[in-house]
Amino acid sequence: MRTENCYLWRMREKSVSGYGRKSDSFGSQHNQHSYLKISQPQRGRASYRGLVKIAKGAKGSKSHVRCDALLLDDKSRSDTYPVNDVQEQDVTLGHEASVSKVGEEQLFI
Numbered sequence: 001m002r003t004e005n006c007y008l009w010r011m012r013e014k015s016v017s018g019y020g021r022k023s024d025s026f027g028s029q030h031n032q033h034s035y036l037k038i039s040q041p042q043r044g045r046a047s048y049r050g051l052v053k054i055a056k057g058a059k060g061s062k063s064h065v066r067c068d069a070l071l072l073d074d075k076s077r078s079d080t081y082p083v084n085d086v087q088e089q090d091v092t093l094g095h096e097a098s099v100s101k102v103g104e105e106q107l108f109i
Contacts, residue, residue: 005034030061037068043075049083050095056087067097074101 038046052063069078082095 004032028057028059028061030058032061032063034065035068036066037070038078039070039072041072041076043073044071045077046079048078048080050080051083051085052093052095053085054088054091054093058088059090061088062092064094065096067095069097069099071099071101 032052034050036048038048046069048067050065050067052065054061054063065082067078067080071078078099080095080097084093084095086093
């Protein structure tokens with residue numbers, strides 16, 4: 001089985017947001033991919049808390065989580081707090097996070 005999820009958020013000015021996601025793999029050969037994209041304007045703060053659980057017996061399962069944040073000023077912030085609960089040996093698990101800053105001169109409206 002294959003599962004793909006993509007989440008896009010555009011935050012409001014001076015907002016604080018928390019995002020969470022739980023994903024479970026119980027059967028063997030389960031592939032799951034999650035992508036989170038956040039755009040943060042003035043003084044925004046985002047936190048992602050994700051739980052990936054791979055149960056015993058889910059041999060050959062794969063999970064990949066990617067979090068990308070786009071900061072639009074010097075005061076915005078983005079954090080990720082991944083939690084991985086892996087109860088099987090034969091799995092592939094990955095988590096990536098990237099943060100990019102865009103200067104005011106790069107913005108076109």
